[in-house]
Amino acid sequence: MLDQTTDLPGLLKDPSLLATRAYVNGEWITGADGEFEVTNPARGDVIARVADLSRAQIAGAIDGAYLAQKAWAQWTGKERAKVLRKWFDLMMENQDDLGTIMTAEQGKPLAEAKGEIAYGASFIEFFGEEAKRVYGETIPGHARDKRITVLKQPIGVAASITPWNFPNAMITRKAGPALAAGCSFVARPASETPLSALAIAVLAERAGIPAGVFNVVPTSSSSEAGKEFCENPKVRKLTFTGSTEVGRILLRQAADQVMKCSMELGGNAPFIVFDDADLDAAVEGAIACKFRNNGQTCVCANRIYVQSGVYDAFAGKLAAAVKKLKVGDGLEEGTDLGPLITTKAIDKVQEHIRDAREKGATLLLGSEEQELDGQFFGPTIVTGATREMKFATEETFGPLAPLFKFEDVDEVIEMANDTIFGLASYFYAKDLSRVYKVAEALEYGIVGVNTGLISTELAPFGGVKQSGLGREGSHHGIEDYLEMKYVCLSV
Ligand SMILES: NC(=O)C1=CN([C@@H]2O[C@H](COP(=O)(O)OP(=O)(O)OC[C@H]3O[C@@H](n4cnc5c(N)ncnc54)[C@H](OP(=O)(O)O)[C@@H]3O)[C@@H](O)[C@H]2O)C=CC1
Ligand SMILES: O=C(O)[C@H](O)CS(=O)(=O)O
Numbered sequence: 001m002l003d004q005t006t007d008l009p010g011l012l013k014d015p016s017l018l019a020t021r022a023y024v025n026g027e028w029i030t031g032a033d034g035e036f037e038v039t040n041p042a043r044g045d046v047i048a049r050v051a052d053l054s055r056a057q058i059a060g061a062i063d064g065a066y067l068a069q070k071a072w073a074q075w076t077g078k079e080r081a082k083v084l085r086k087w088f089d090l091m092m093e094n095q096d097d098l099g100t101i102m103t104a105e106q107g108k109p110l111a112e113a114k115g116e117i118a119y120g121a122s123f124i125e126f127f128g129e130e131a132k133r134v135y136g137e138t139i140p141g142h143a144r145d146k147r148i149t150v151l152k153q154p155i156g157v158a159a160s161i162t163p164w165n166f167p168n169a170m171i172t173r174k175a176g177p178a179l180a181a182g183c184s185f186v187a188r189p190a191s192e193t194p195l196s197a198l199a200i201a202v203l204a205e206r207a208g209i210p211a212g213v214f215n216v217v218p219t220s221s222s223s224e225a226g227k228e229f230c231e232n233p234k235v236r237k238l239t240f241t242g243s244t245e246v247g248r249i250l251l252r253q254a255a256d257q258v259m260k261c262s263m264e265l266g267g268n269a270p271f272i273v274f275d276d277a278d279l280d281a282a283v284e285g286a287i288a289c290k291f292r293n294n295g296q297t298c299v300c301a302n303r304i305y306v307q308s309g310v311y312d313a314f315a316g317k318l319a320a321a322v323k324k325l326k327v328g329d330g331l332e333e334g335t336d337l338g339p340l341i342t343t344k345a346i347d348k349v350q351e352h353i354r355d356a357r358e359k360g361a362t363l364l365l366g367s368e369e370q371e372l373d374g375q376f377f378g379p380t381i382v383t384g385a386t387r388e389m390k391f392a393t394e395e396t397f398g399p400l401a402p403l404f405k406f407e408d409v410d411e412v413i414e415m416a417n418d419t420i421f422g423l424a425s426y427f428y429a430k431d432l433s434r435v436y437k438v439a440e441a442l443e444y445g446i447v448g449v450n451t452g453l454i455s456t457e458l459a460p461f462g463g464v465k466q467s468g469l470g471r472e473g474s475h476h477g478i479e480d481y482l483e484m485k486y487v488c489l490s491v
Contacts, residue, residue: 023201025064026211068212069184084128120169127176154182156236167193262470267423270416271301277428289452299424339375349398423463
């Protein structure tokens with residue numbers, strides 16, 4: 001840990017964005033369960049104490065959202081679009097402060113945090129525009145006196161549970177389509193990173209989003225919030241981003257109400273380098289894909305497969321480039337890799353390195369035990385990776401790049417698909433026939449071809465197999481917040 005303390009208000013142009021009470025039904029309220037601490041993962045110091053809401057208070061927020069949603073759904077799509085556009089504008093006007101708040105509570109370098117603010121805001125911008133395009137249908141009737149109409153109507157109250165790794169964008173990727181569709185929204189942010197969520201609630205209020213339409217209910221106990229969301233009959237939609245393990249818990253809990261669920265869950269992304277790849281581009285893509293957010297993203301390359309003819313060349317180029325990455329405090333200029341979110345995250349990276357070495361892998365860069373203190377862990381590359389090693393089946397969620405060697409396309413497709421996950425995958429190749437065949441053969445919701453970065457509000461983001469249900473982003477993203485009503489009119 002760095003021994004500095006964080007004067008977060010002193011770092012902000014607008015300290016009023018640093019909100020620590022919950023935002024419920026247009027009011028800023030304290031927590032019946034007291035407060036919980038938020039720490040800076042780079043320095044270990046407490047940066048805020050945030051309202052810790054009780055389950056009863058969450059139920060109260062749902063009550064308010066239920067009433068507010070009725071009126072909100074009466075707004076025209078154009079009226080909702082206007083206020084969402086204002087919310088987007090305020091996010092971008094306050095991008096620096098929102099980024100600083102995020103870096104202080106999550107650790108990612110300030111440039112990345114500001115990038116996430118723009119990425120997160122883009123969902124508000126995009127779905128604000130989509131609010132005007134929620135079209136129904138008329139269908140030729142099944143009899144001369146019958147007329148068929150299909151209406152698209154908002155599903156109702158949407159509840160969201162999101163992770164710490166993208167504490168802004170994972171909320172706006174849900175709130176954008178939900179509010180655009182005419183739903184109201186109750187957000188429970190991760191306990192490690194509530195400040196980013198509360199800051200956008202300040203801006204929602206300033207943008208004129210009506211009381212009760214957007215609510216943020218921070219709690220220290222995630223399970224209680226999850227149970228209230230799943231058991232409260234006024235909630236009609238649960239949208240979750242996080243681990244597959246927790247996704248399963250929530251799906252089981254939501255089953256009793258047959259609740260509509262969107263699940264953005266864990267991943268184990270293969271990153272494949274074929275022998276006809278542009279190796280320099282592949283190295284650049286691998287670094288962007290592996291070390292973004294210090295490897296703490298569900299779409300990070302978890303397994304890097306390199307065809308045997310270019311294995312040594314790629315490994316050497318990758319190590320030379322990774323050596324240049326600077327580990328440090330995200331608030332300091334020039335930092336490329338911030339701290340991991342918890343010491344538990346460090347333990348998992350070390351466990352994967354130890355396991356791999358015991359099973360024959362070789363450390364090409366970095367080490368298992370590092371002189372870095374606290375929650376910092378340097379980028380590490382191992383060669384000689386095999387499918388017997390833990391990172392072949394488990395998500396590392398840290399700065400560890402295991403290099404697997406393969407001989408031919410059938411072998412690497414089989415290895416790449418040998419996982420319960422199916423979120424993101426990547427490969428570098430030039431041969432067009434190979435590109436088509438591999439893109440079609442990979443069992444993933446997302447395939448990056450000659451790129452390591454796939455995140456945009458314009459595309460449908462989501463996984464297959466045990467990486468999730470539904471899609472976020474693109475015009476598809478609003479469908480998860482709409483119900484389709486068939487009206488049969490006898491004339
Ligand atoms: N597919 C995707 O887009 C993404 C997937 N992920 C996946 O999530 C994992 C890392 O994120 P992480 O935050 O640790 O994931 P978790 O699943 O542990 O936590 C995600 C959220 O769920 C909450 N939570 C945990 N347990 C429960 C419960 N029983 N009931 C209700 N809510 C609960 C957490 O609260 P609290 O933190 O307060 O405990 C947090 O807000 C990785 O597997 C990663 O791949 C992460 C981001 C995006
Ligand atoms: O939490 C994550 O990993 C995000 O979903 C990844 S992305 O949307 O920023 O690509």
